[in-house]
Amino acid sequence: xxxxxxxxxxxxxxxxxxxxxxxxxxxxxxxxxxxxxxxxxxxxxxxxxxxxxxxxxxxxxxxxxxxxxxxxxxxxxxxxxxxxxxxxxxxxxxxxxxxxxxxxxxxxxxxxxxxxxxxxxxxxxxxxxxxxxxxxxxxxxxxxxxxxxxxxxxxxxxxxxxxxxxxxxxxxxxxxxxxxxxxxxxxxxxxxxxxxxxxxxxxxxxxxxxxxxxxxxxxxxxxxxxxxxxxxxxxxxxxxxxxxxxxxxxxxxxxxxxxxxxxxxxxxxxxxxxxxxxxxxxxxxxxxxxxxxxxxxxxxxxxxxxxxxxxxxxxxxxxxxxxxxxxxxxxxxxxxxxxxxxxxxxxxxxxxxxxxxxxxxxxxxxx
Amino acid sequence: xxxxxxxxxxxxxxxxxxxxxxxxxxxxxxxxxxxxxxxxxxxxxxxxxxxxxxxxxxxxxxxxxxxxxxxxxxxxxxxxxxxxxxxxxxxxxxxxxxxxxxxxxxxxxxxxxxxxxxxxxxxxxxxxxxxxxxxxxxxxxxxxxxxxxxxxxxxxxxxxxxxxxxxxxxxxxxxxxxxxxxxxxxxxxxxxxxxxxxxxxxxxxxxxxxxxxxxxxxxxxxxxxxxxxxxxxxxxxxxxxxxxxxxxxxxxxxxxxxxxxxxxxxxxxxxxxxxxxxxxxxxxxx
Numbered sequence: 001x002x003x004x005x006x007x008x009x010x011x012x013x014x015x016x017x018x019x020x021x022x023x024x025x026x027x028x029x030x031x032x033x034x035x036x037x038x039x040x041x042x043x044x045x046x047x048x049x050x051x052x053x054x055x056x057x058x059x060x061x062x063x064x065x066x067x068x069x070x071x072x073x074x075x076x077x078x079x080x081x082x083x084x085x086x087x088x089x090x091x092x093x094x095x096x097x098x099x100x101x102x103x104x105x106x107x108x109x110x111x112x113x114x115x116x117x118x119x120x121x122x123x124x125x126x127x128x129x130x131x132x133x134x135x136x137x138x139x140x141x142x143x144x145x146x147x148x149x150x151x152x153x154x155x156x157x158x159x160x161x162x163x164x165x166x167x168x169x170x171x172x173x174x175x176x177x178x179x180x181x182x183x184x185x186x187x188x189x190x191x192x193x194x195x196x197x198x199x200x201x202x203x204x205x206x207x208x209x210x211x212x213x214x215x216x217x218x219x220x221x222x223x224x225x226x227x228x229x230x231x232x233x234x235x236x237x238x239x240x241x242x243x244x245x246x247x248x249x250x251x252x253x254x255x256x257x258x259x260x261x262x263x264x265x266x267x268x269x270x271x272x273x274x275x276x277x278x279x280x281x282x283x284x285x286x287x288x289x290x291x292x293x294x295x296x297x298x299x300x301x302x303x304x305x306x307x308x309x310x311x312x313x314x315x316x317x318x319x320x321x322x323x324x325x326x327x328x329x330x331x332x333x334x335x336x337x338x339x340x341x342x343x344x345x346x347x348x349x350x351x352x353x354x355x356x357x358x359x360x361x362x363x364x365x366x367x
Numbered sequence: 368x369x370x371x372x373x374x375x376x377x378x379x380x381x382x383x384x385x386x387x388x389x390x391x392x393x394x395x396x397x398x399x400x401x402x403x404x405x406x407x408x409x410x411x412x413x414x415x416x417x418x419x420x421x422x423x424x425x426x427x428x429x430x431x432x433x434x435x436x437x438x439x440x441x442x443x444x445x446x447x448x449x450x451x452x453x454x455x456x457x458x459x460x461x462x463x464x465x466x467x468x469x470x471x472x473x474x475x476x477x478x479x480x481x482x483x484x485x486x487x488x489x490x491x492x493x494x495x496x497x498x499x500x501x502x503x504x505x506x507x508x509x510x511x512x513x514x515x516x517x518x519x520x521x522x523x524x525x526x527x528x529x530x531x532x533x534x535x536x537x538x539x540x541x542x543x544x545x546x547x548x549x550x551x552x553x554x555x556x557x558x559x560x561x562x563x564x565x566x567x568x569x570x571x572x573x574x575x576x577x578x579x580x581x582x583x584x585x586x587x588x589x590x591x592x593x594x595x596x597x598x599x600x601x602x603x604x605x606x607x608x609x610x611x612x613x614x615x616x617x618x619x620x621x622x623x624x625x626x627x628x629x630x631x632x633x634x635x636x637x638x639x640x641x642x643x644x645x646x647x648x649x650x651x652x653x
Contacts, residue, residue, distance in 0.1 A: 024465065025461065025464065025465055027461070051464045051465070053460065053464070053494075055457070055490070056486050056487070056489075056490035057486055059454065059457070059486075059487075060454070060457040060460075060486065060487050060490065061457075063450065063451065063454040063457035063458050063461070063487070064457045064458070064460050064461040064464075065461060066448075066450075066454075066457075066458050066461060067448070067457065067458035067459060067460060067461020067462040067463075067464075067465070068461035068462070068464065068465045069461070070448050070458070070461070070462060071428075071461065071462045071465035071466040071469070072465065072466070073465040075461070075465075089451055089454075090451065090454070093450075093451050097448075199428045199446040199447075199448060199462055199466065199469065200428075200446070200466050200468075200469060201425070201426040201428075201466060201468040201469040201470070202425070203424075203425040203426070203427075203445055203446055204425040208444060208445055208446050208447070209446045209447075210440060210446070210447050210448075211447070211448040211449065212431075212440065212447075212448070212449035213449060214437060214438075214449055
């Protein structure tokens with residue numbers, strides 16, 4: 001595909017972002033609402049000199065990724081919530097092996113099979129590691145088709161930069177909808193050379209390369225952990241990304257990601273027409289989370305309350321509450337079961353919050 | 368006249384000797400840490416000898432699995448990756464697809480390959496991945512202390528079948544070589560043992576064929592090697608070795624279950640007489 005501006009689906013745009021980043025390996029398994037990803041990959045990745053495998057399971061797909069990444073390729077998989085749960089074993093091993101890869105989650109409603117409607121119930125899983133052991137994954141949250149492409153592209157860059165898995169935490173709405181995408185900022189790049197550490201067939205005259213996650217002695221494991229902790233601290237300092245909308249004079253700050261952040265923009269416009277001074281803070285990286293900027297808003301005299309809107313039972317709100325540290329009331333406005341927000345769903349509780357910033361109906365109380 | 372290869376010589380305590388038997392280059396200098404009497408050491412050595420003989424040491428990439436051979440990468444001297452339990456063949460698939468010039472080896476036990484990794488095993492084989500698997504079947508979970516394996520034989524006592532494996536309660540044992548032989552993606556599958564010198568030599572021949580199948584891009588290849596676990600079988604090393612030869616081989620018959628090289632020869636033979644027939648019919652017409 002050579003055109004710079006194309007009208008396409010979020011899931012397909014993600015694939016184009018991957019091709020431009022030099023993705024050479026994709027393994028995946030069918031699950032709604034991300035099926036366009038393996039379908040598009042299976043059709044086009046060969047033209048980019050890559051390989052597609054429809055794996056026997058999500059578990060196999062993530063482990064194939066581990067092999068592909070260990071062999072030096074930029075590699076990606078995608079799935080939706082139940083499938084991402086299955087991938088967690090592999091993500092833990094990949095993080096501990098310090099291998100780069102990109103995992104996209106087009107989140108649907110859980111727990112269990114749930115349904116195929118858009119949801120945000122995997123926020124904790126994405127931002128706290130998700131599998132066993134201590135580790136973190138760099139996690140980007142797109143809210144448009146443009147960002148599906150752009151964030152996959154960026155995720156490859158960050159994954160290689162830090163030798164760590166990078167997640168793209170999307171949702172069913174963003175994956176399924178169509179919008180124009182501008183690829184002019186995403187030139188095709190050659191993946192970086194990893195021959196100094198990857199597994200390959202050119203071992204003559206060099207030390208062998210070993211990739212492992214097992215250190216039986218605590219004395220051997222502790223320095224590895226310390227090194228990883230330091231790496232994660234550096235990522236926290238270097239990679240926090242967020243964007244805001246009309247937040248300069250906002251008295252009530254909405255914090256949202258993914259499709260609810262789009263509805264929030266409409267709510268802010270409508271709210272301002274009736275005199276509600278609303279603004280939006282949208283984290284782009286949810287790990288590392290933009291605690292600092294949210295704290296700054298919380299410390300401003302202008303801001304009366306902070307409202308978190310999520311399509312779940314309350315997950316990102318905990319990060320926001322941690323950033324706010326009790327300086328301002330934090331409110332939680334949820335949508336359950338795969339239902340999606342209308343601007344009025346947000347405005348109604350916000351009106352009550354303006355009347356009473358401690359309105360117990362929506363006040364988030366840390367339990 | 369052919370040049371006679373120079374004989375390798377070593378000096379021990381000032382005495383000069385001719386070296387007739389040494390450590391394969393594909394093994395590191397680390398001494399094996401396996402239990403005395405265990406066959407892992409023998410099997411490691413056979414694999415390393417084959418790799419040396421084929422001249423592929425610096426192209427090999429190994430998949431270490433989970434079980435007693437979790438540290439196999441400490442003994443094999445080439446690139447290695449340690450995989451999650453059961454996932455070696457999925458990781459191997461990723462490596463081989465990205466680096467087709469590598470010679471990919473997975474070294475797995477029965478719990479890894481035939482229980483938790485059954486799906487990965489069957490599908491890697493069915494995709495015809497150009498990978499060689501060494502499957503060490505000792506009918507028990509060794510590293511975790513002797514629990515029942517998918518390959519534990521009926522009546523065998525383990526820590527989770529204290530009264531002996533009862534097929535009506537627990538199910539029957541699973542025969543992986545026979546199963547995999549049915550898949551068109553598989554080029555070579557053989558079951559061998561290491562309970563005596565003759566069987567060890569046969570095992571080496573099979574391992575070599577399995578690697579040849581990969582080198583010639585013929586598909587997935589596997590050698591299942593019946594091994595012992597004298598510690599968890601609660602036997603002396605000698606009794607354990609005898610038990611492999613006398614009891615295990617009854618339910619896990621050694622043999623070649625799939626062999627594309629033999630099929631090639633068969634085909635060549637089948638083609639040959641039909642040619643003669645065609646020639647003779649031509650003669651009759653004349």
